[in-house]
Amino acid sequence: MALDNVVVAGGGTLGSQIAYQSAFKGKHVVLYDINEQALANAKKNVDKLDDRYREDMDATDDQIQATHERIKFTDDLDEALKGADIVVEAIPEDLSIKSDFYKKLAGHLDDDTILVSNTSTLLPSQIVEFTDRPDKFLALHFANEIWKRNLAELMPVTTTDKAVVQKVNDFAKEIGMKPIMLTKEQPGYVLNSLIDPWENAALRLWGRDVAEPADIDKDWMVAFGTNMGPFALMDMVGLELVHEIHSRQVAPGDVDLLHGLNKMQKLIDAGKVGQKSGQGFYSYPNPEFLNF
Numbered sequence: 456m457a458l459d460n461v462v463v464a465g466g467g468t469l470g471s472q473i474a475y476q477s478a479f480k481g482k483h484v485v486l487y488d489i490n491e492q493a494l495a496n497a498k499k500n501v502d503k504l505d506d507r508y509r510e511d512m513d514a515t516d517d518q519i520q521a522t523h524e525r526i527k528f529t530d531d532l533d534e535a536l537k538g539a540d541i542v543v544e545a546i547p548e549d550l551s552i553k554s555d556f557y558k559k560l561a562g563h564l565d566d567d568t569i570l571v572s573n574t575s576t577l578l579p580s581q582i583v584e585f586t587d588r589p590d591k592f593l594a595l596h597f598a599n600e601i602w603k604r605n606l607a608e609l610m611p612v613t614t615t616d617k618a619v620v621q622k623v624n625d626f627a628k629e630i631g632m633k634p635i636m637l638t639k640e641q642p643g644y645v646l647n648s649l650i651d652p653w654e655n656a657a658l659r660l661w662g663r664d665v666a667e668p669a670d671i672d673k674d675w676m677v678a679f680g681t682n683m684g685p686f687a688l689m690d691m692v693g694l695e696l697v698h699e700i701h702s703r704q705v706a707p708g709d710v711d712l713l714h715g716l717n718k719m720q721k722l723i724d725a726g727k728v729g730q731k732s733g734q735g736f737y738s739y740p741n742p743e744f745l746n747f
């Protein structure tokens with residue numbers, strides 16, 4: 456049976472997108488958040504997506520109206536969970552917040568309800584012990600702007616039932632995602648395991664003053680026919696977060712990466728934290744990597 460009744464926990468950046476995308480594709484969605492203020496924010500986040508779907512997905516007014524009609528908002532956990540086929544957890548990336556949430560769920564769920572976490576940096580094996588259903592829990596990781604970057608990485612734990620993994624794989628397809636299956640746990644899933652060394656290589660080149668970000672990006676873009684390179688991507692994610700993640704990856708003696716990160720820190724100190732601030736490695740809205 457298809458997973459048609461979806462609860463999304465957390466209506467922030469990703470939760471609002473998961474709720475919208477699921478409803479857009481015909482699922483019945485309940486968006487649960489902690490209190491009225493958080494729900495008001497969640498509603499705003501959801502409403503903001505209308506224009507994006509109009510622009511990027513050619514969504515019609517009827518489709519948008521139907522999407523909204525399929526999303527209910529509540530801060531009442533019991534009401535949210537009634538009849539849920541799947542709970543997609545998109546609450547803050549903090550193990551103590553997540554563990555409290557999963558402990559709270561236990562005893563309120565139907566027997567068959569599947570739980571998935573959208574965690575980016577935690578492993579599902581760190582979370583599973585707080586659930587009451589080790590056979591019905593896995594990570595389902597979406598990328599920001601899920602309607603466009605429609606990748607969904609599935610990462611089960613050793614106790615996850617294979618039939619449950621298959622159901623979640625089908626669910627991901629039904630909501631317009633391209634599911635990618637991991638057969639064992641990997642920090643950063645597949646995508647970030649590929650991206651991190653690539654960004655580090657770019658930062659080393661810049662750290663050694665071999666080339667400027669725009670030339671490094673253009674090199675990659677021309678060779679692979681892509682619309683962005685590593686520095687453009689880092690600007691998109693936001694330099695504070697990128698700096699924090701990559702600082703943890705500096706091995707002893709990796710001075711080129713250290714130099715690259717120090718140069719990035721100077722941008723951050725000057726308030727140039729990427730696309731969201733209008734400046735980072737590039738100035739927006741017309742970044743240099745697009746001009747050649």
Ligand SMILES: NC(=O)c1ccc[n+]([C@@H]2O[C@H](COP(=O)([O-])OP(=O)(O)OC[C@H]3O[C@@H](n4cnc5c(N)ncnc54)[C@H](O)[C@@H]3O)[C@@H](O)[C@H]2O)c1
Nearest residue numbers: 465466467468469470488493545546547548573574575599
């Ligand atoms: N932002 C991204 O680009 C991105 C991408 C992929 C995955 N993720 C992951 O998705 C999850 C959420 O990230 P985000 O960026 O959407 O966070 P966010 O801070 O934008 O939103 C978190 C939401 O959770 C709500 N919340 C807090 N405690 C809660 C609780 N106990 N129960 C229900 N709701 C609660 C908050 O009110 C808020 O609406 C994290 O695990 C993150 O790693 C984020």
